[in-house]
Amino acid sequence: LKKYIETTLEVKTWKLDIKDLRKDKIRYLGYEIGQYKGLLKRRIKGGYLRTEGRGQVKIKVDKRYILRELKEFVQGDGKPRPNLKWLRLSQSLINRKANVLLDRYNEYYKLADNRKQFMSYLFYLFQNSLARLYAAKYRDHRMTKIYLRGGRTLGKPLDIKEKRDV
Numbered sequence: 001l002k003k004y005i006e007t008t009l010e011v012k013t014w015k016l017d018i019k020d021l022r023k024d025k026i027r028y029l030g031y032e033i034g035q036y037k038g039l040l041k042r043r044i045k046g047g048y049l050r051t052e053g054r055g056q057v058k059i060k061v062d063k064r065y066i067l068r069e070l071k072e073f074v075q076g077d078g079k080p081r082p083n084l085k086w087l088r089l090s091q092s093l094i095n096r097k098a099n100v101l102l103d104r105y106n107e108y109y110k111l112a113d114n115r116k117q118f119m120s121y122l123f124y125l126f127q128n129s130l131a132r133l134y135a136a137k138y139r140d141h142r143m144t145k146i147y148l149r150g151g152r153t154l155g156k157p158l159d160i161k162e163k164r165d166v
Contacts, residue, residue, distance in 0.1 A: 083133060
């Protein structure tokens with residue numbers, strides 16, 4: 001077995017990249033692996049003493065990777081924008097598609113230490129992107145009206161009946 005491995009496998013040293021986690025972070029498949037220092041609080045006479053900890057190796061969500069992946073919903077600076085490809089779809093189908101995407105990201109990033117923070121940011125992105133989309137779809141330029149009609153999660157029907165004078 002040893003002879004077989006030595007003859008068939010070829011290790012290329014230029015492909016091996018060893019990094020120091022204290023200085024660099026490794027980005028891999030949407031995750032960011034690195035050493036993150038935290039604050040330690042010690043109780044002393046008369047209050048607390050805050051010192052910087054040694055740091056722990058943590059797996060976090062790579063936000064830059066996600067922003068590139070969700071370019072239909074996000075501008076370059078990280079602010080939400082409407083996905084106009086979904087403009088012709090019904091409200092229920094749009095909400096279902098957004099919920100499927102949220103569920104997929106929540107399932108994929110189970111290992112991340114900052115999953116709660118990331119999912120709340122992602123919910124904010126989708127919520128505001130869909131509100132902007134509905135404002136464009138129903139020709140209502142105020143997102144506050146969309147939130148009033150659809151609720152916080154935009155789950156209530158937004159069917160807007162226009163009054164026509166005959």
